Amino acid sequence: MFKGIVKLSKNGKGSLLVSEDLSFKLSRKELFKVFPGDKVECSVQQDKATIQKIIERNTSEVIGKLKKTNKGWIAESVNNEFHLEIVIKKNTSKKLKNGDFCKIKIKKQPSLKHRPEGYIVEQLIFSNIFEEADEIALQTNLNIKRTFPKIILPEINRILREHNSGNFSSKYKDLTDKNFFTIDGKNAKDFDDAICCEQTSNGYKLLVAIADVSAFVSEGSSLDKVAAERATSIYLNSKVIPMLPKELSNDICSLRPLEKRLTLVCEMILDKDCSLKTFKFSSAIIESKKRFTYDELSNLEKDNIDRHPEFSNDLKKLLEICKKRIEKRKQRLAIDFEMNEYRPEVKKGKLKAFVPVTRYLSHKAVEECMILANISAAKFLKENQISTIFRFHDFPDMDKIISLQKFLQSRGLPISEDFNLSRKSIFDWVQKTSKHKINEILALEILKSMKLAIYSSERSEHFALGLDEYLHFTSPIRRYPDLVVHRCIKQIIHNKKFKSLSKNDLADIAENCSFREREADQISKEADKVLRSRCGQNxxxxxxxxxxxxxxxxxxxxxxxxxxxxxxxxxxxxxxxxxxxxxxxxxxxxxxxxxxxxxxxxxxxxxxxxxxxxxxxxxx
CATH class of the missing domain: 2.40.50.140 (Nucleic acid-binding proteins)
Known part of the structure; x- marks a missing residue:
């Protein structure tokens, strides 16, 4: 007997997923017993599974599109992986019509004896196409929790009371006099990081302050368990499904301007060429003096800097650091895929096209500062022999690189038959594609040949960035691995004993975080596909x-x-x-x-x- 999850492909074929490496076929007859996502126990003959027991039902509500039949109303789930129509019971409304969207509560689960049945909880009227796309995308994964359990409410209230008291620990240095500032998207609310740039006699001092989520989320608490399970925030067009409740993510943890906040600060000394010389970590109270947006600073041109005289020196130093660190990236043969991102453009209420998103130098400046802080955190924990969660990006498989080589040659790129499988080879290929007339498509093919970056408790190297040690430290509001890293760092700098996580514990956390990250990416892609289809309808x-x-x-x-x-x-x-x-x-x-x-x-x-x-x- 095997236990697993029912999966349904978009072409209607069912399977029992036992693990990432083991699955069995489910016949069409077996699929009448279940919804996708149900946990079942099956007997298996050859490669075909037969459901013997339903362990856990996955679907309690769906969003469906109504259809009138001779026998009454039925609903088709907007999730196209759902294969069964739902019979609507107890409906007396005369306002419903074909094509209406409704939230449906499942009253009777599917079986061989009857179709699933449900009743309408509410009729859905989407305020715009973005909300519609997000709802449809979220229906593709019903495991995503949109609300927080009531069990964490007392903990949230306690955290707010303690924060409002203003009694901060003496372990926090007072850095409120420093000229910290944030740079984020114009719609951002969860500000994880703030930057302060200073000139030294031999180079620069760069301070990256990160929201100290670990000061509020106690390890092993109900809130911590919820955050660990969610592992990441999901960013969609009309909403955010946050890892932490908004009282933390958008308020007391967010580094909002002119408000005192608890942070973990990475102080880095860079030489004149912006090589990292030394670093240290400390808990500190900061006050962000200004909130900038990427659009506002754009490419950090003189005109944009001069508009903010009180920050002109800081922004000039940031620009210098950015340009020199970009050169460092090239020197270590980091693989950069310069591909366009696109955003929907709406005119007169209609989605008319997708237009390229401008990536400014201000984006790259923040990215380089965060990478430096991540490198420092990885080195710090390795030097202190503390087990943690790294961001691991493995070397690509040889067979994929050989296929990639032949494809690039077929498109006329001057690539030698003889090459060593090395970062330099792929770096050179990326440089050659950048000058090609179809460079964006060729770059995408190179990207497809790479492995996915994952979280790991064992491996620390990052192939694409060209680094031996790397992890995520800079976004604990929206990524659980960063919160784990913060606890590890504070364990050293404060001699504070957190619960000792075993290698197996860390491996389990890393695996779940990698899985949840892929889920979030997939939901974002589904929403994007719906929007592009809506555009095509015009x-x-x-x-x-x-x-x-x-x-x-x-x-x-x-x-x-x-x-x-x-x-x-x-x-x-x-x-x-x-x-x-x-x-x-x-x-x-x-x-x-x-x-x-x-x-x-x-x-x-x-x-x-x-x-x-x-x-x-x-x-x-």
Whole structure:
């Protein structure tokens, strides 16, 4: 017998997931017994599982789209991985109509004897397309907890009382006279970090102050257990699902301007070339003197700096540090993927296009300061032989790099047949792609060949950054590994005994944090797909030029110019339907010619399925 979680692929095939390395098939008949996410016990013959027992139901509520039938109302979940329609009971409202969205409480779970049944809790009217996209995306993972359990309320009230008393520990140095400032996005509320830059006779003193969440969240407390389980905040277009309650994340932990806050400060001494010479950590009370936004400072040009005379010296030093640290990145052959990010552009209530997000030098300046603090924290804990959680990025697999080499050669890049699998080889390839006319697509293919960065209690190296020791220290409001790191540092600087976490404990925390991070990324991607589909709906029947971004055996993905959304042009819509798929070259090959990534292609948007995030194209 095997215990596992029911999974359903988007093409309707079911499986029992026992572990990341072990799964079994579930027949269509077995899928009538369950919802995706249910925990079950199965018998297994060969590679097929039969459900013997439902251990735990995963679905109590769904958001569904209503449909009227001869026998009454049914609802289809907006999560396209849900395969069963829900029969609506106890509905007397005459206001409902086909296509309405409703929150539905599941009254009767599915079985072979009957379909699932539920009743309408509330009719949903989304205030805008961003809220709609976020709700649909959140339906793809019903394990995400949107509210906090009542058990933590007494703890929150105690924390607020203690904070409001203003009785800070004598272990905190008073650095409120320092010229700390924050730089964040214009809509940010959880300010994790503040920066202070000073000139020294031999270089610079850089202070990075990070919100001291560990001063409020006691290890092993109910609040700590909730934060550990969530592991990360999820940032969507219309909302945030925070790791910590807003009383902490947006208030007493957030480094808001002109308010005294408890922090853990990393003080770093840099030489004139901005090499890291020394560092030390201390608990300190700071007061951020100013909140800047990335847009406000943009590229830290003289005009932007001069608008803030009381910070002009600080910002000039920040600019110098940034430029010199970028050179250091190049010297250590860090792999940088300069790819565009896109944001939705709304005009007159309609989503008209996705436009490139400008990445300013102010973004890079903050990033370099945070990387320096993360490096210092990793070195500090290693030097003191304290077990912790690192940010590990492994070397890529050789077979993927060989495939990547052949693909890049097929696109005309001058890459030698003989190469050593090293950071320098990949660094050189990235440099060569940056000058290519389809550089963004080629850079994406290089990125796909890399392994994912994960959290680890054992390995500390980071391949892409070119570092032997690295971890996350700078965002404890929104990342649980950073909170663990803070506790480890304070254990040393205050001789404070936290609960001693074993290697196994740390390994379990690291695994959960990596898993939750991937979940959050996937939900963000699902919301983005819905928005792009909504954009595509405004242009059904319109013709666009585009560029092929992906090739499969069943067709090609095309990114449409001007609106920057991607759709699938299925091979069945091609005049010539007989192609051979070349995996290494990522091409479709026929006697008439070859279709490859990077080729230009004109397409018409034929249809859009927004709740599935699908845009169907046909050749123009």
């Amino acid at each position: 242009y059904i029947g319109n013709k666009f030029s585009g560029i092929i971004t992906g090739v499969t055996e069943f067709g090609v993905f095309v990114k449409l110019d001007q609106i920057n959304i991607e759709g699938l042009c299925h091979i069945s819509s091609f005049k010539n339907k007989y192609y051979n798929f070349n995996y290494e070259m990522k091409s479709l090959v026929s006697r008439q010619g070859t279709i490859s990534i990077g080729d230009k292609m004109s397409c018409i948007i034929e249809s859009v399925h927004p709740y599935e995030g699908k845009i169907s194209l046909i050749p123009a």
